[in-house]
Amino acid sequence: xxxxxxxxxxxxxxxxxxxxxxxxxxxxxxxxxxxxxxxxxxxxxxxxxxxxxxxxxxxxxxxxxxxxxxxxxxxxxxxxxxxxxxxxxxxxxxxxxxxxxxxxxxxxxxxxxxxxxxxxxxxxxxxxxxxxxx
Numbered sequence: 001x002x003x004x005x006x007x008x009x010x011x012x013x014x015x016x017x018x019x020x021x022x023x024x025x026x027x028x029x030x031x032x033x034x035x036x037x038x039x040x041x042x043x044x045x046x047x048x049x050x051x052x053x054x055x056x057x058x059x060x061x062x063x064x065x066x067x068x069x070x071x072x073x074x075x076x077x078x079x080x081x082x083x084x085x086x087x088x089x090x091x092x093x094x095x096x097x098x099x100x101x102x103x104x105x106x107x108x109x110x111x112x113x114x115x116x117x118x119x120x121x122x123x124x125x126x127x128x129x130x131x132x133x134x
Contacts, residue, residue, distance in 0.1 A: 021110045030104040032059070036097050038134050042127055044072050044093040048116045050109035052088045056080040059101030064130055066093035072120055077133035080104075093120060097134065 011017045015033040018026050034040060044066045054063060061080045065088065066072035072093045080086055088094045098104065122130065 026110040028106040032098045032100045038097045044095045045119045046093045053107040054086040055105040056082045058103040060099040075129045
């Protein structure tokens, strides 16, 4: 009894999957996908209306940030530790790479979408900086 009041879900696929949207917030899962291998990363994204919280659940994930200016600058890398909260502030350019075991919990605004999350291509020099920091 009472289980009808608890929604249980899981995600066995690859990539990003929203799991729960409620009022103003969303919980999603990010898992390994080929697109996020370090040699395939050539863009960064920023969210104009939300912070984005990452929590490493399993495997390895590296977060990269590229500043808050109109153009990407000062690329830095942070190797995530399991069960620590990493809050990427609103407006910060960022991307990430995961290993095949990587599983990350993401919390963000429910209305986060391509329309309020511009993507910027990295220059060849920025790609080299990103890969060197990995």
